[in-house]
Amino acid sequence: MNIVKDKRPTINDVARISGVSKRTVSRVINGAANVGEATRKKIEAVIQELNFSPDKQARGLAASRSFLLGLIYDNPDALYIDQVQRGVLDICSAKGYELVVHPCTYKSDDFINNCIKFVKRSNIDGVVILPPVSESRELATSFQENHIKYVRIASLDLDDHANIVVSDDRAALSDLARYIVSLGHQNIAIISGPKSYFSSKERLEGFCDTLKQLGKKVPEERIIEGKNTYESGIDCARQLLIQTPRPQFIFANNDEMAAGVLKVAHELGILVPEQLSIAGFDDNLLASRIIPSLTTIQRPVSAMASLAATKIIAMIEGNEYNVEEQYLVKPHLIIRESTRKIDK
C-alpha cells in the first residue's frame, strides 16, 4: 500500500501541486481558520494523496517546539521509574508526544546545568521531574529562569499547584501509625530515609506525630537514618534488633530496607510476624513476592505520572484549564503478612 518514494514529500510539493503558496498549506496543516473552504479541501486532498506529514525537526526549528517531553530523575528504583514511564507514555502517545529519558546525578554540582542543557539541546517542550531530584529548589528556580516548563512529582507541596503533583505521604503514615497502635505494639522503631530528603521527613513526622497523639512516643535511639538501600536496611536492622527490649515493630522508609530487616530477622531467628512486625513503603515488586509478604504503603505512581504528563502538556499547549486544581493524591496502606497483633 505504502509506496516508498525516494524523497519524503515536503510542504513545497504540496503547495506546488495544489497551486497555492506554502504559507497557505502551512495554515491548513495547523488548522488555521482563515482559509477558503475550497482551497482547504483541495490542499487536504493533495496531502492525502502524497501521504505527506510535516517534518518534526523543521517544524521544531521554526516554531521552537519539539513534541518531546523529558523525564529527569536520579532514582535507583527501577520499578518506580518504569511505572512512571508507562504512566507518562500513556498520555504522551495519545497527544502525539515522545518521551526522552534523562537520568542524572543529583550530587554532582554540574547537574543543574546538565539538565538545562539536556532540555535546550533537544528543545524539549517540557519535563517531568521525579523525587528526590524534584525536591531541589535550585533546579526548579533554574528552570523558571530559563523558561523551561516543568512538573515535579514530590511528597510535599513545595511549588505552584500547576507545577507539581504531590503524594500525601504524611497522611498515609498517619494511617499506618493508627493501624500499628490498633495492633497493640509498644516498642516501635523506625528506619528513616536520608534526613536530607523532604519525603523522609514527611513520612517520619506523619508517623511520629500521630503516634504521639495516640500516646506513644518513639525514643531517639529507636530512630535510625538509613540510605534507602537493601544493605543499609540490613545495617540499621542489626542496630535496632539488639536493643533491649527488642522492638516489636519496625517501619522502614522503603520496601528495600524492609527487605533488609526481614533478612536480619531471619538470620537472628526472630519470627516475622510472630515476634516482629515490619512495614515498608512503595509496594515494590518485592513487597508481594517476599515471604512473609510485606505490609506497605502504595503510591498511585502510574496515575501520578499520567497526571503530571497531562499537566505539562496543558502548560505547553496553553490549555491550563482546571488542571492546576488537581495535584494531590493519597497513598494507601496495604496490609499483608508481615504485620500482626501482639500475642500475649
Add this chain to the structure above:
Amino acid sequence: MNIVKDKRPTINDVARISGVSKRTVSRVINGAANVGEATRKKIEAVIQELNFSPDKQARGLAASRSFLLGLIYDNPDALYIDQVQRGVLDICSAKGYELVVHPCTYKSDDFINNCIKFVKRSNIDGVVILPPVSESRELATSFQENHIKYVRIASLDLDDHANIVVSDDRAALSDLARYIVSLGHQNIAIISGPKSYFSSKERLEGFCDTLKQLGKKVPEERIIEGKNTYESGIDCARQLLIQTPRPQFIFANNDEMAAGVLKVAHELGILVPEQLSIAGFDDNLLASRIIPSLTTIQRPVSAMASLAATKIIAMIEGNEYNVEEQYLVKPHLIIRESTRKIDK
C-alpha cells in the same frame, strides 16, 4: 536586542566571539581534523564560556539526522528495562544522542506499523530492540525495507552480526545442568518460558541436552510451560510439586517464576534447599533479596545494552569498524542459597 543574553548562544555567537567563520566552528563541533590547533583551542574556550551546545533540531534538519535513538520493547520486567536504558544511555550521552523510549504491544497486529511510524515521526536515527519483540522476523524485515537502522538484543543468533547482540543462554543453561548433576539431583523438573519465544527454547534445550549427555533425561510431564510471571510460577509449581516422586530440583525460566516456586514450597512446608533446590534466570533484584536467596543466571544486561548502542551509533555514523565482530556474550551462573547437594 543585540547583547541580550536571554537567548541561548548559537553557532553564530561562537563564531563572532572567536573571530572565525561559523564553518570553522562547525568543524570543531564535529571534530574535523583540518583545524589549526590554536584556532581549535580558541573556539573550544569560547564554547565553554558560552556554555554552548548545538541545537539538535537544526543539526538534524541540516544533516538529515535527529541524534535520537529509540528503544523498542514489550517486556514487563522493569528491572531489565531499567538496566538496558542505563546501559544505552551511558553510550548515548557520551556520543551526543538522546534516548526515546517506546514500549509496545507485541501481540497487537498493528505493532509493526506502530513501530515504523514511531521512528519516522521523529526521524529516529536508529533503534535498539529488546526481547521478546527482538525475535520478530517481520519487524526486522520491515525495518530493513524502510531503511531503518536497528540492533536487536536476543538469545539467539538470528540476524547479521552487525544487527544483533546475542546472549548465549544455551551455554549458560548447559553450565547449570552440569552444576545440578554435580549436586546429585535425580528428579529434575522444569518450568519453561512461553514456547513461542526463542529464548525459552534455547534455555530449555541447553539444559535438557546437557542433562541427556550426562545420562539424565527429563520426562515430558516434568516440563511445564509457564508465562514468565510470578502467578504463572505459582500455578506451575503446584502442578509439579504434587507429582510422585516429588522433584528435587526445579529450574524456572526466570526469577519471577522461581519466586513463585519458592512461595508454593513454603505453603506446602517443603524446605528449600533441604528438600527442594530451585534455580531461576535473570538475577533479578528479587534473586538476592528473597529468602533463601536464589541461584540464578545473570546476563550482563547493561554491557549488552552498551554494546548495542555502540553498534547502532557506529552504523549511523558509518564507522562500522570491527563492531560487527563483537556480538556474543555469555551469561554466568550465580550460586546462592536455593540450591544444595542432595543429602542421603
Add this chain to the structure above:
DNA sequence: TTGTAAGCGTTATCAT
C-alpha cells in the same frame, strides 16, 4: 587551514 553561501522544511511577519 579557513571562509562564502546555499540549502534543510518548517513557521512567522508582513503585505496585498
Add this chain to the structure above:
DNA sequence: ATGATAACGCTTACAA
C-alpha cells in the same frame, strides 16, 4: 483569504 520572504541554527559543496 492568500502570498513573498525572512527567519530558525546548523551542515556542506565549493572556493580561496
